[in-house]
Amino acid sequence: MSGLSQKPWIWSYLAALAAFGATMIVSGGQGGGSLFFAALTFASFAVIVGVGQMFVITLGPGNVDLSIPATMTLAATLALKFMDTNTSLMLPGLLIALGTGTACGIFNFGLILLLRIPPIIATLSSSFLFQSLAIWSNRGLRIKPPEPLADFATGGLVIPNLALVAIGVAVVAWIVLERAIVGRWILATGQNMRAAQLSGVPVNGVRFGVYVASAILASLSGFLLANFSGGANLNMGAEYMLTSIAVVVIGGSSIAGGNSNVPGVCGAALFMFLLVSMLNSYGFGAGARLILTGVIIMMVVVFASKRKYAA
Amino acid sequence: MTRDQLRILLPVLSLAVLLAAVFYLQPRTMSYFGLNLLFNLAIPVALATIAQMMIIMVNDIDLSIGTFVSFCACVTATFVHDTPLLGYSILAIAILAYSAIGAVIHARGLPAIVVTLGMSFVWSGLAVLILPSPGGASPEWLQTLMKSKPPLVPMAIIAATLIALVTHLFVKRSSFGVVLQGVGGNERALERAGWSIVKLKATAYGIAGLFGALAGMALVGLTTSADANIALRYTLLSIAGVILGGGEFTGGRVSPIGAVIGALTLTLAASFLSFLRLSPDWQIGAQGAILILVLAVRLLVSRREER
Numbered sequence: 001m002s003g004l005s006q007k008p009w010i011w012s013y014l015a016a017l018a019a020f021g022a023t024m025i026v027s028g029g030q031g032g033g034s035l036f037f038a039a040l041t042f043a044s045f046a047v048i049v050g051v052g053q054m055f056v057i058t059l060g061p062g063n064v065d066l067s068i069p070a071t072m073t074l075a076a077t078l079a080l081k082f083m084d085t086n087t088s089l090m091l092p093g094l095l096i097a098l099g100t101g102t103a104c105g106i107f108n109f110g111l112i113l114l115l116r117i118p119p120i121i122a123t124l125s126s127s128f129l130f131q132s133l134a135i136w137s138n139r140g141l142r143i144k145p146p147e148p149l150a151d152f153a154t155g156g157l158v159i160p161n162l163a164l165v166a167i168g169v170a171v172v173a174w175i176v177l178e179r180a181i182v183g184r185w186i187l188a189t190g191q192n193m194r195a196a197q198l199s200g201v202p203v204n205g206v207r208f209g210v211y212v213a214s215a216i217l218a219s220l221s222g223f224l225l226a227n228f229s230g231g232a233n234l235n236m237g238a239e240y241m242l243t244s245i246a247v248v249v250i251g252g253s254s255i256a257g258g259n260s261n262v263p264g265v266c267g268a269a270l271f272m273f274l275l276v277s278m279l280n281s282y283g284f285g286a287g288a289r290l291i292l293t294g295v296i297i298m299m300v301v302v303f304a305s306k307r308k309y310a311a
Numbered sequence: 312m313t314r315d316q317l318r319i320l321l322p323v324l325s326l327a328v329l330l331a332a333v334f335y336l337q338p339r340t341m342s343y344f345g346l347n348l349l350f351n352l353a354i355p356v357a358l359a360t361i362a363q364m365m366i367i368m369v370n371d372i373d374l375s376i377g378t379f380v381s382f383c384a385c386v387t388a389t390f391v392h393d394t395p396l397l398g399y400s401i402l403a404i405a406i407l408a409y410s411a412i413g414a415v416i417h418a419r420g421l422p423a424i425v426v427t428l429g430m431s432f433v434w435s436g437l438a439v440l441i442l443p444s445p446g447g448a449s450p451e452w453l454q455t456l457m458k459s460k461p462p463l464v465p466m467a468i469i470a471a472t473l474i475a476l477v478t479h480l481f482v483k484r485s486s487f488g489v490v491l492q493g494v495g496g497n498e499r500a501l502e503r504a505g506w507s508i509v510k511l512k513a514t515a516y517g518i519a520g521l522f523g524a525l526a527g528m529a530l531v532g533l534t535t536s537a538d539a540n541i542a543l544r545y546t547l548l549s550i551a552g553v554i555l556g557g558g559e560f561t562g563g564r565v566s567p568i569g570a571v572i573g574a575l576t577l578t579l580a581a582s583f584l585s586f587l588r589l590s591p592d593w594q595i596g597a598q599g600a601i602l603i604l605v606l607a608v609r610l611l612v613s614r615r616e617e618r
Contacts, residue, residue: 062560064424066547117606120372121554124547125602132596242374242428255422287440294432301425 009252012267015300019274026281039273040159041228044166046269048221049240050247051173052214054265056119057248058177059207060190060257065214067108067123068244069237070130072222075100076232077134079223080143087146094223101219104130105212112211113204119211135234145227153228162224166266169217174262186210191258247272250300315483315566318557321612322572325555325605329579336586347465351533353578354457354470355380356548358526360556360574361478361567363549365519367558368482368565369494369512371416371423375431376523377546379409381539382438383527388447388537391528395450402528406520413516417509431546438539445538449531457532470529471571478567491515495563548577551602557609576601 020039024032049068056065075097083093104126111122144150152161177183185206188196197203221240226232249255250271251264275296279289333349334341340349359380366373383402391398412430416423459466482488493501494511502508526545531537554560555576556569580601581594 111603115603115606115610117554117610118560120560121551121602121606124551125599125606127547128595128599128602132593132599135595136590136592242431245425245428249422249425249428255425285440285443287436287438287443290432290436290439292436294429294434294436297432298426298429301421301429302419 009261009264009267011300011303012251012264012271015250016267016271016274019271019278023274023278023281035274035277037156037160039270039277040163041154041156042273043266043269044160044162045221045225045228045240046243046247046272047166047266048169048217048224049244050251050265050269051169051262052217053244054248054251054253054260054262055173055177055186055210056214057245057253057255058186058190058257058260059119059210060193063119063190063257064245065108065123065211065218066120066241067104067127067130068214068218069239069241070127070134071101071104071215071218072225072237072240073232073234074104074130074134074137074222075219076222076226076236077138077234080145080226080232081137081141083143083146083149085144085146087148090146090149093146093149097219097223098216101216102212104219105215106208108215109208109211112207131234138232138234142231142233144231149227150230153224162228165220165224169220170262170266177260177262182206182209187258187260190260243269243272246297250297318564319566319569319572321605321609322556322566322569322576325601325608326572326576326579329576329583329601333579333583333586336583340586343460343463343465347460347467349579349582350465350467350471350575353575354467354474355526355530355533355542356545356552356578357471357474357571357574358522358529359542359545360549360552360570361474362519362522362526364478364553364556364558364565364567364570365491365515365522366423366427367495367550367553367560368492368563369413369515370498370561370563371413371427371512372550372560373427373519374424374546375427375434376519376549377543378431378434378438379405379520379523380526380530380542380545381537382434382441383524384530384537384541385438385442385447385527385539387453387528387531388449389441392448392450402524406517406524409520409523410513410517413519414509414513416516417512435539435543442537442539445536447531447537449535453528453532454535457529471575475568475571478571482565482567492563492565495561495565548574548598551598552577555602555605576605 020035023035049072053065053068056063078100079093079097082096083089108123108126111117111126112119115122155161156163177186185201188201189203189206193203222237225236247265247268250268251261253260253264275293276289279292284292339345359376363373363376383405386398386401390401412426415421416426457466461469482492490501490506491511491514494508494515498508527542530542552573553565553570556566556573558565558570577598580598584593584597585591
């Protein structure tokens with residue numbers, strides 16, 4: 001038990017559980033199943049982008065991927081436009097989304113490496129470009145996803161299909177981070193890039209992989225989100241900029257890098273959604289909901305840092 | 312030339328090139344009215360960029376400035392317009408809150424990026440509470456000031472020059488400004504010299520809050536109304552402006568004049584494309600492209616220096 005309470009990620013699950021319980025108290029236990037289903041669905045998008053952001057943040061101070069929302073929008077727009085509700089083009093559509101993500105990631109890291117500018121500025125400027133590309137290709141049209149994809153994204157037995165995808169992503173990420181040599185490389189790079197380089201870690205290769213992976217995960221999440229919500233729109237990714245950073249931090253990863261955990265990201269994603277639905281069920285308006293979300297994020301951070309000092 | 316002068320040269324040149332291109336494409340902008348139109352919306356961006364610069368100067372980064380400016384705009388368009396005394400008190404309290412956040416971030420050793428991220432939810436929630444739907448009205452004097460037409464030089468240019476000069480004198484020429492830069496440069500050395508870092512950070516955040524509030528007020532003076540999302544883009548624009556103006560994320564190396572020029576450049580970049588008759592779809596992209604271009608040139612320049 002003492003081992004379990006040492007794990008930073010346990011708190012995000014406790015918080016998620018508390019938010020779920022508090023909602024159930026109001027509703028008198030009604031609708032628990034559907035809330036559970038909705039939470040898993042919406043948390044899935046956040047988990048997929050959050051895992052990508054987590055790898056980026058692990059690389060150390062200054063590493064944040066601000067292009068995630070733009071990448072999501074661009075990938076979803078291009079893919080849906082290509083498929084054009086045509087069922088036979090579903091697989092190529094997915095490949096186009098992921099390909100777009102790959103290209104975005106390569107572009108991001110190209111800027112970081114070639115211009116030697118801080119990643120936050122590189123991803124910021126490229127996100128402006130991606131956003132413009134999406135606007136240009138979208139032209140205000142809202143193309144519906146092919147029927148089977150929409151069914152897949154909204155359906156599921158007991159647990160949503162999307163949650164299965166998210167769990168798959170999380171498991172792979174956990175294996176990469178905890179069990180593979182690459183994970184050690186990423187952590188080493190985040191703790192001290194110079195030291196990692198001197199000890200033979202292919203630092204630039206690691207950073208390249210991480211930025212591309214983050215963009216690919218963003219494009220996957222964007223693709224699923226567009227299929228889920230019946231089409232891509234231009235600000236569909238907007239909320240995921242803050243969310244992707246928030247789930248990483250609430251999940252107990254160090255914002256200074258070099259220390260990350262995947263289970264925390266999942267718990268934090270559940271918590272973020274359940275928190276909003278809890279505030280909804282208590283009848284708070286949009287304003288109060290935002291304020292409480294902010295206050296709770298900060299409280300979690302203050303609380304987390306306190307435990308670190310105590311240890 | 313000193314290093315500071317060299318640092319400012321590139322932003323000045325990039326603004327000049329962009330301005331020349333605009334003049335070439337649309338000679339009619341080379342007038343009092345044209346210049347005012349080009350740079351009008353740059354004033355709030357410049358003020359927000361200075362606010363961001365104060366935070367970057369002490370080695371932090373502020374993800375909440377856009378929502379804070381929106382919040383201040385909402386307060387200005389409602390409370391300051393209806394009940395000025397209450398309105399100004401709210402703005403003053405908000406500035407104090409900014410300062411308190413700076414103190415808490417340092418005292419508890421919290422990551423600024425996360426705390427300001429949390430605060431961005433709070434400010435935007437408050438803004439939604441004050442103004443659930445777009446509306447409000449600008450205080451009379453503010454509108455008159457922002458839309459005034461001084462002789463010879465347009466208001467936008469005067470305001471930008473004034474902002475740049477005042478902050479330059481404060482940050483670069485006053486002894487207190489240099490101490491503040493020192494927080495970003497070498498915190499520990501300052502602490503050993505007997506300065507309280509908590510107080511210094513609180514001051515830097517407080518000044519940032521002041522400029523954020525001014526940005527919100529200027530924005531309302533220009534647009535004559537507000538809404539809760541009016542300035543969300545300022546968070547990213549202000550970071551880009553500081554960097555474009557020769558600032559760096561660490562070491563307290565910032566340039567107030569450069570930051571104002573960076574803000575002007577980004578604003579101009581957006582209108583540049585409409586003169587090229589390219590579709591407005593590319594406006595945001597143009598800001599990104601110009602940012603990348605300037606940074607690429609900066610890299611070439613600094614490489615030559617190294618040789």
